[in-house]
Amino acid sequence: MSVGQGVENAVEAGGFDEAPLRDLLETYRDQRGALIPLLQGTQAVYGYLPEEAMHAIAKTLGEPLSQVFGVATFYAQFRLVPRAKNVVRVCHGTACHVSGAPLVSLEIERNLGIGDGENTEDMMFTIENVACLGACGMAPVMMINERTYGKLSPDSAVKAVKDFRAKEAAENGGGDATAAPAIEDADGGEALDD
Ligand code: FES
Numbered sequence: 001m002s003v004g005q006g007v008e009n010a011v012e013a014g015g016f017d018e019a020p021l022r023d024l025l026e027t028y029r030d031q032r033g034a035l036i037p038l039l040q041g042t043q044a045v046y047g048y049l050p051e052e053a054m055h056a057i058a059k060t061l062g063e064p065l066s067q068v069f070g071v072a073t074f075y076a077q078f079r080l081v082p083r084a085k086n087v088v089r090v091c092h093g094t095a096c097h098v099s100g101a102p103l104v105s106l107e108i109e110r111n112l113g114i115g116d117g118e119n120t121e122d123m124m125f126t127i128e129n130v131a132c133l134g135a136c137g138m139a140p141v142m143m144i145n146e147r148t149y150g151k152l153s154p155d156s157a158v159k160a161v162k163d164f165r166a167k168e169a170a171e172n173g174g175g176d177a178t179a180a181p182a183i184e185d186a187d188g189g190e191a192l193d194d
Helices: 003-010 019-028 033-048 051-061 067-072 092-097 100-112 154-171
Strands: 086-091 125-130 143-144 147-150
Touching: 019 051, 019 067, 019 143, 019 147, 033 067, 086 100, 086 154, 092 100, 100 125, 100 154, 143 154, 147 154
Parallel strands: 086 125
Antiparallel strands: 086 143, 143 147
16 A cells, blocks of 8 residues: 555544645655654654544554554653643753752642643643753753743742743733632742743
8 A cells, every 4th residue: 555545544634634644654655663753753743643643654554553552652752642832841850850850840730730741721731741951050940831940949830830821811912810720929930041
């Protein structure tokens, strides 16, 4: 079966833009060991691994769907659900871990009501625990999207998330920032890139 035929058979129309996937499958056609690069490419395009894409990849590569799902769920780098609008990355590298990252994580998770890898109901935040963010001298560290916050305490980390949400609401027409899950006031952590 050709790659094009495989995708056409595997990708159902409606709500899923299959065009980028077609390009990826063309790129990796007939290559050995293409599954992981294909999954990485698919995630780079869609931000996660849509179920439709995994069906298409399985069918096109002639791999069992269980194998594709097995690889996708084995490696932490792959996501099976979309990320929310903003991603809070909490560093759990060694320097941050010994400087209090577990408590920082705990407080952010408690206040947003979600755990590692989960999205808030309003799709405003995803939390991701990650390895070293490259700012060990400012441990413990987190990032909200591209902005880095260092020398955090649990309270200042929560305040940074709260301030971020309030700023977003103001920039988007004064939406109701108070509708967010409760986040306690605290002294601000140190933003590294302002
Ligand atoms: S260990 Fe957290 S920034 Fe390096």
